[in-house]
Amino acid sequence: MSTRPGPGARPEPRPAGYDPYAFEPFAVTVDLAVFTIREERLHVLLVRRGQEPYQGHWALPGGFVLPRESAGQAARRELAEETGLSGAGVAGLHLEQLRTYSDPDRDPRMRVVSVAYTALVPDPPEPRGGGDAEHAQWLPYGSYGPLAFDHDTILADAHERVGAKLEYSCLATAFCPAEFTLGELRQVYETVWGVELDRPNFRRKVLATPGFVEAVEGPPRLTGGRGKPAALYRAGPATSLHPPLLRPEGRQG
Numbered sequence: 001m002s003t004r005p006g007p008g009a010r011p012e013p014r015p016a017g018y019d020p021y022a023f024e025p026f027a028v029t030v031d032l033a034v035f036t037i038r039e040e041r042l043h044v045l046l047v048r049r050g051q052e053p054y055q056g057h058w059a060l061p062g063g064f065v066l067p068r069e070s071a072g073q074a075a076r077r078e079l080a081e082e083t084g085l086s087g088a089g090v091a092g093l094h095l096e097q098l099r100t101y102s103d104p105d106r107d108p109r110m111r112v113v114s115v116a117y118t119a120l121v122p123d124p125p126e127p128r129g130g131g132d133a134e135h136a137q138w139l140p141y142g143s144y145g146p147l148a149f150d151h152d153t154i155l156a157d158a159h160e161r162v163g164a165k166l167e168y169s170c171l172a173t174a175f176c177p178a179e180f181t182l183g184e185l186r187q188v189y190e191t192v193w194g195v196e197l198d199r200p201n202f203r204r205k206v207l208a209t210p211g212f213v214e215a216v217e218g219p220p221r222l223t224g225g226r227g228k229p230a231a232l233y234r235a236g237p238a239t240s241l242h243p244p245l246l247r248p249e250g251r252q253g
Contacts, residue, residue, distance in 0.1 A: 026111035030075040031062035031151065033098065033158030034083070034119045035192075037175055041140045042191045044155065045127055046147070047082065048135040053108050054148035060155060061136065062114070071115040072097070082136055084125045094174035095119045098158055106150045118158040120174040163192050168244040170212055173235035179216050181230040182206060193247050205245055211238025 014020070034045040046058045061082040065074040072095075080090045098116040106112060127136035141159065146152060165171045172188040173180075186202050189195075206212055213233040220229035 024111065026113060028065045028071065029062055029112055029114045030065060030071055030078060031060045031101075031114050031116045031154055032075060032079055032082070032119060033060060033116065033155050034079065034121060035141075035158075035162060035175075036121045036124050036138060037188060037191050038138060040187060040191060043138040044141050045082065045121075045124075046137060046139050046144060047127075048137075049148055050135075057146070057148040058139075058144050059148035060116075060151045065115075072117075075115075075117045075119075079119060083121065083127050085121075093119055093121060094171065098154070098161060101150060101154060103150065114154075116154045116158070118161060120162070120171070122175055122177055159192075163247070166192060167241070167246050169240050170235060170238055173213070176235075179221075179232045179234055181221060181232060182213075183230060185213070185233070189245070195248055197248070209238070209241055209243075209245070211236040212241060 032045070036043050036045075045061055047061050049055055049057050049059050061078060063074065063078045063081075065071055069077070075095060076087075076090050079085070079093070079095070080087055083090075085093075095117055096119075098118050100113060100115050102113045104111060106114070124138070127138065147155065162171065166189055172185055172192075175188040175192075176184055182203050183199075185206065186197055186199065189202070190197055214236045216232040216234055218232065220231050
């Protein structure tokens, strides 16, 4: 039987002789690299800092982890505050831990360790600034100047992670609405990778991959092009792609 305390339980008394003040204190934050696709371009959610340090600079949304919450809980709380999404909406998003950034000098205020997350939002509302952010905005990836703190490194790492995971997982469907066309799915790959894919070849690979997508019953969707209406699909039960859908060699974005 587990002896771990449940949520909200009082913590165990400190062991005799243990002095927490013998260690230099430091803060823990979360930083969020949040991506979406708008107007056929990859966008990232950035906030303009309203306070020092880096006042007026663009930065990733995020904040300090509160005393009685986990880093994951803090990430979803901050995501809801910055995007305007409801708690239920945030709970349904693909959010994964990227890595921990712990350089001693990454924050001029004090020692701050950040747990970074990346999130994919298929159809986000207009963002709103919160906390020490005076403004929040979806900006095309790479269209801004240097970011505050070490956020350029975090964002580059997140972009690379997302691009790599598209190759061997079903992550691309997280960028899509609940029902989507194969053209919309292909656009996710082209936008994130920065390449143009062969349409028939992409379609063949997607439909040949077990569990990647499932056809939706009902009328096809008019896409605005000259061709016939396109069939609709939804995300299938698979989580990984066998075989992987690899980027064209030498043309990675």
